[in-house]
Amino acid sequence: MNVAVNIDQPNVEVGDLPLMSVRSVSKHYGARIGCADVNFDIWPGEVLAIVGESGSGKTTLLNCISTRLPPSAGTVSYRMRDGEMRDLYGLGEAERRLLLRTDWGFVHQNPADGLRMTVSAGANVGERLMAVGDRHYGNIRATATDWLGRVEIDADRIDDQPRAFSGGMRQRLQIARNLVTAPRLVFMDEPTGGLDVSVQARLLDLLRGLVHDLGLAVIIVTHDLAVARLLSHRMMVMKDGRVVEHGLTDRLLDDPQAPYTQLLVSSILQV
Numbered sequence: 001m002n003v004a005v006n007i008d009q010p011n012v013e014v015g016d017l018p019l020m021s022v023r024s025v026s027k028h029y030g031a032r033i034g035c036a037d038v039n040f041d042i043w044p045g046e047v048l049a050i051v052g053e054s055g056s057g058k059t060t061l062l063n064c065i066s067t068r069l070p071p072s073a074g075t076v077s078y079r080m081r082d083g084e085m086r087d088l089y090g091l092g093e094a095e096r097r098l099l100l101r102t103d104w105g106f107v108h109q110n111p112a113d114g115l116r117m118t119v120s121a122g123a124n125v126g127e128r129l130m131a132v133g134d135r136h137y138g139n140i141r142a143t144a145t146d147w148l149g150r151v152e153i154d155a156d157r158i159d160d161q162p163r164a165f166s167g168g169m170r171q172r173l174q175i176a177r178n179l180v181t182a183p184r185l186v187f188m189d190e191p192t193g194g195l196d197v198s199v200q201a202r203l204l205d206l207l208r209g210l211v212h213d214l215g216l217a218v219i220i221v222t223h224d225l226a227v228a229r230l231l232s233h234r235m236m237v238m239k240d241g242r243v244v245e246h247g248l249t250d251r252l253l254d255d256p257q258a259p260y261t262q263l264l265v266s267s268i269l270q271v
């Protein structure tokens, strides 16, 4: 049986009001449960990790809360820049697109899903700036160069296409493309998955620094508790589409309450 959800108030410097509120979100694929009755809030500047084994519903949930997949039931509300809390599935298409381009980022596990592989690295970053109204070529190029530097890509690669980059470089470019417009909320789906361990470690370090410096709110899906430990303030553990435990990351890893979380934590401590 699942243990009751424990929603702790985050012990981090965050805004007073939640940025996003998720209430009773469920998604069914025919008779199969994708995710069921998920509830949480996320505050500005907070990093929430959604963890669980393959098939536990992490990606389904991430897609439901980022307007990529309408839930079968429940509501997802978001605090717009004017301070108003809006139901995301009540937004018009133009409002939704604006949100995706300006206020949100989405870092995919496979960089090819988040990049345009046949335009230059500089254009990949510059495009997002143009989408928010920047029209000055010199400014766009200077900002793109600055962002390539921030993600540790040499400036002399600015005109290269990402297909000429390594996996780690592509992922860093995808991160630059997402962060250049100063979003308030970034969704990440296994951002270090599929990379070598040493590349993963460097990328995690970089991500941690950027998230901290920019004060980003992040919802990150990972099956890797080490990633959750390093990046997140709060963790939500999923199993069979349901949240089995939810709390501050340190507390949850030091003193897991749900039998399933205990099993997950003990299995990484044994290796």
Ligand SMILES: Nc1ncnc2c1ncn2[C@@H]1O[C@H](COP(=O)(O)OP(=O)(O)OP(=O)(O)O)[C@@H](O)[C@H]1O
Residues within 6 Å of the ligand: 029, 032, 033, 034, 035, 052, 053, 054, 055, 056, 057, 058, 059, 060, 061, 223
């Ligand atoms: N398009 C779909 N059609 C039918 N069932 C689906 C679909 N997408 C996901 N599911 C099912 O929903 C459940 C949750 O899948 P989901 O991909 O959200 O899990 P996950 O935790 O993200 O797994 P992984 O880590 O392997 O990506 C699984 O039982 C899966 O088979």
